[in-house]
Amino acid sequence: MRVPVPVPGLAALALLAGGAAHAAEPEPDQPGLFERDPADVSPDAPDHAALDPGHHDPNKHELLFVPIPIGVANSDEGLGGGVVLALQHYHGGVVPLRDDLSLRLYLTSKLVQRHELRWEGIQVLDLPLRMWARLGFFSTVSQTFCGYGNGVTCDEAQARARALDAGLDEDEARFDDFVRRYYQMRYVRPHADTVMRWRLRDKPHRVELLTGWRLGWYLPGTLLEPGPWPGSLYAGLYPNGEPGVSSVPQLGVTVDNRDFEPAPSSGYFFEASVRGAHPWVGSSWAWAGTNLSLHGYDELVPSPHTVYAGRLLVDLAAGDMPTEEIAEIGGTKDYGAFGGQWIGRGVRDRRYLGKLRVVHQSELRTDVASFDVLGIHLDTGLVAFTDVAWIGYDWDNLSGALPGQPWRAGSPLGLVFGAGVGLRILVNRAIVARAEVAASPYEQRSPSFYTPVGNSL
Template sequence: MSAPLMFIPVAVVLIASLSATPAASARVAPGLEPVKTTGFDAIAIPLVSFNSDQGFGYGAVGGMYLYAPGKKPYAHAISAQFFFSNRGVQNHSLKYDGPRLLGPLRVEGRLDYRREIRSPFFGAGNQSAPDFRGDVNNELYNFEKGTPGFWLRLRGHPFGDEHPLQSYVGYGWRHMRVEAYERSMLSMEKPLGMDGGNMGQLLAGFLWDTRDSESEPQRGGVEEFSLRVSGNATGNRYHYVGLTLSERRYFALSPRLTLAHRMTLDMLFGDVPFYEWSNTGGVNVSEGIGGMNSVRGIERNRFAGNIKAFMNTELRYQAARFQVLGQQLKVGAVAFVDLGRVWHPGVSDGKWWHWHPGVGGGLRFSRRAAVVRTDYAVSTGSGRQRFYVTFGHMF
């Protein structure tokens, strides 16, 4: 029997903040901060980690939030990540978010480079690789890839800032380099996309957003419909269409306790390359099924296919607020249940009730819009474990 899989990071969290004092005429309810704030928050996490998917790793992730009067939840946000591991993983990115950069339009963009000597491939479908026993380093379930890329998106409120409808358009591009190991499942199955190549996509979507807060929602929700189109005209050698439907809901059970729930359905149609099977569309792109953005506790991209569905339920508790150098910090705890499955043409996906669950809990450290998330999760199907450290709520 294989040992449980663990991801055990050692992280030092550094939070710096500078805020202007509100005007004396501004009246703020006790315990609340004014909507119109200035200054900035910065968070940096040096990482020394062991991950049975990626080996011993080192690097850093950091984010900065700049605030300005009348701009919610911030005026500018910039985040960067640099990560290397002794097993050939590189994941570097630079991301920008300007909620009102071009008048009423929100400008979002990301530039990144990823390289993985052991990128997971378990085949297609909800019952893929039945003989897998947890050794994610086995070349049978891996291939090598390198993918520089970027995306740019414009988002706005066509009927005014107070109206819940948002729309967006964008473009994403990536160059996929694929090298299959001789005795891997990828070499044996030879799915579409073995030759890699350029991936260009046009992106569009609509959101109906009734949340009371974007960064720390307690009430309301977000419904989203998104479309991504790929073909020769977009700079993609493959022709396919992706549709994503997502629902996020938040219920304030008490001033400190929030129930949060998300449902996502992603469907791909056409000549879909295998490296798209695990991706979803939308404003918040996810991978799966399996990993810190879909079903925690299950190996990353353990189950993949043309149709993916997953659900996440979190009970979020704000445990404490305290002052550090005159700035308010919050500590919270989360208990969660995740559930997901896939469907893929031409393979057996099992009974309709055959879903893959993960359960666990975690801690949250936050300063205004800046949130550090740590989660520990267990797959109830295999008993294997995962630990994650990242920025922002899962949804």
């Protein structure tokens, strides 16, 4: 068993990447910018799989240890960094790899922590099965909570009034702390997750059966101090927080006909799934939800290569749900919505919460230049985007308004949106890194900036 040496320039790539990504098989040829051989039907791979561009003997078991420093900068989580320690297994000609075992450690200036041990396998047991599983720990003291529905205001004047009502003096440091934390919640969440994707047919129109389970233990407060921030809006609604276990199985199907997963020029990706929780499966809450998502891609101009990318997302749920489950969508990626660097750019993270969500995202992507740096191939481009949503709190109360809740304004049937521009960098034809700035007319602290890795759609 041979252990190869990591490729040169890995540290430089990691500094550029700064987070999680979805990679695909690197290209041996040199097709056009952001293009891929349509005959390539290999599935996407773990985050850092394409960092090794070498070739591997299919008859041997080869291991590659890949240490990756990461850096993060965005308006919601602050500045931060960490490390990914990955052990990759190559065998049997499976591309881009057979197995990936990684340890990830991550901390930001706003005290957001994400740590996890993750395994991902492709063609598990030589079956058309791809799966991943992880054990993780998440902690935050600065998660946005402005209430429910699409009329929340996050009004600082309201927070200042509550601080004065609490007897705090505006000249005190405690006054500023109270105001900053009024629209925030803090909690700890150890979790375990798994997803399995069984390929029923390959491209064109690849079909996969999706099954998954996510298990989380919600602990309000911090490890040293339980409970919500004293005096916060969240504490007013939930004095003890929402402690409990969330156990959520999921079942669905995906249909994929994208020509090149990291940066599609044509094709579509569709997914439909149902999910739910009940004490019978170990959950403290009982609810059910469904998710429908359609991504479409179309080349508008061949030179400069310009592509329209769009997604329509419908995510509906009903029942007794904790706030954090209301915030997460279903499907292959459990992003929060609406607000933040994935769904709702320009709006603070998870500002608009509701069990009923209809979202449309649009992007115009234009290629700019292609070049090599330290042996790493970079394709650069510009993007302009809009994220638009309608959020309803619940089926019988779209606005979520209750008597005595002054933190709400606007029509429960209104739309919320953000828009922005950014730079896209495709690294080694596998990993998409982005730097974006976005704004929203509803957001007092606009503009927001993001440096995620991976596509929003």
